[in-house]
Amino acid sequence: MALLEKLIYNEYFRSLLILTVTFTVSYLFCWFMNSQMRKLVKKTESDFDDILLEIIKKPLRNFIVLIGFYVSLKNLSDLSPYASWINLLFFLLLVINAAVIISRVLNVFVMSMLKVHKRFRRTPQLIGKIITATIYIIAFLIILAYFEIEITPLIATLGIGALAVGLALQNTLSNFFAGLHIISDRPIDIGDFIEIQGTITGYVEDIGWRSTRIRTLSNTIVIIPNSNLAESVIINDSMPEPEMAISVDCGVSYKSDLKKVEEVTIDAARKLQATIPGVVKDFDPLMRYKTFGDSNINFSVILRVEEPTMKRLVTHELIKELKARYDKEGIEISWPVRKVYMAK
Numbered sequence: 001m002a003l004l005e006k007l008i009y010n011e012y013f014r015s016l017l018i019l020t021v022t023f024t025v026s027y028l029f030c031w032f033m034n035s036q037m038r039k040l041v042k043k044t045e046s047d048f049d050d051i052l053l054e055i056i057k058k059p060l061r062n063f064i065v066l067i068g069f070y071v072s073l074k075n076l077s078d079l080s081p082y083a084s085w086i087n088l089l090f091f092l093l094l095v096i097n098a099a100v101i102i103s104r105v106l107n108v109f110v111m112s113m114l115k116v117h118k119r120f121r122r123t124p125q126l127i128g129k130i131i132t133a134t135i136y137i138i139a140f141l142i143i144l145a146y147f148e149i150e151i152t153p154l155i156a157t158l159g160i161g162a163l164a165v166g167l168a169l170q171n172t173l174s175n176f177f178a179g180l181h182i183i184s185d186r187p188i189d190i191g192d193f194i195e196i197q198g199t200i201t202g203y204v205e206d207i208g209w210r211s212t213r214i215r216t217l218s219n220t221i222v223i224i225p226n227s228n229l230a231e232s233v234i235i236n237d238s239m240p241e242p243e244m245a246i247s248v249d250c251g252v253s254y255k256s257d258l259k260k261v262e263e264v265t266i267d268a269a270r271k272l273q274a275t276i277p278g279v280v281k282d283f284d285p286l287m288r289y290k291t292f293g294d295s296n297i298n299f300s301v302i303l304r305v306e307e308p309t310m311k312r313l314v315t316h317e318l319i320k321e322l323k324a325r326y327d328k329e330g331i332e333i334s335w336p337v338r339k340v341y342m343a344k
Contacts, residue, residue, distance in 0.1 A: 015075045015076055018071050018072040019068060022067070022071075025068070030057070038053065055105075059097055060101070063098075066094060070086070074086070091146060092143060095143055096139065099138075099139035107128040107131060107132065110128055175210045175211065175225050176209050176210065178230040181226075182226060182230060188204050188207075190206070191204060192236055196233075197232055200216070201216065202214040202216035205221065210225065211223050211225050212224050237308035238308065242308060243304060243307070245305075247301070248322075249290075250299060251333060251334075252296055252333055253334040255332065260331070261299075262287050264325050265299075265322065265325075266287055269285035269318065270285055271321065272317055272321045273303065276317050278307065278314065279306070279310070280303070280305065280306060286301070287299055287300070288300050
């Protein structure tokens, strides 16, 4: 009993005991995070908590170990002359560790909020780097304040420098924030088939921090600054779903039997529907007369395709099929005719 009491009052034994308890707690913490918490987060549908668990597990364990080492060293009277240095060291380590935890949590939050295709994450990663740099700058300023170094002139200098950089990179920043708007608002996404003001069509290949890349059907890449894209009228053929209707305009002469024209046209469209891949099979083709034209009675034939890229092929095949059937049935598609009367 006397030996135990003597050990308790021994500062080296107490320090060793504190370290033992610290490493035991850190081990139990890791076990709890790896077993119990991992099981809990795997039950959720989102992967946000899984990623968050992985990135904060090690910094939190380091935080426990740092606190244990600090308390252990403070119990040693031989280190009293170095107390200020110990306080400084552990303050620096705690601030850095806290900055790591905060920056990682914010990075995961940004990546989940601005989530895009796995192959194309440059813009969210760039935002994450900016957030990380900002957190470490704040940590650096906290450390300077701990040393009682005047930071007001430094903050003013950083503000003026940021203003100068912002003015110099005005166009670049405009594209950057337009890219954030595109990713957050999501009018388009990676893999969407879009049409931009009727001049550019293709798949969205990449949404970067400065520009967006569109891969056209001819397999070329069109690079559009994000600020221009954000202000353009965009037709997203992939939203709300890739399936879409196509309309092919045609016209027959005024001498035609319109009822027969309708029957032949619908029959030709159904035949095409059954033989051409990419056409929605369970859609009933439509034909609608529209106008009395100069030489023809005009109408539209409507089918549905499974994806936007099939529009051209189906239109091509439908025009061929209609022409062949009209020739066979004696249905005339007139060309423009003008009658000229000569005055006497």
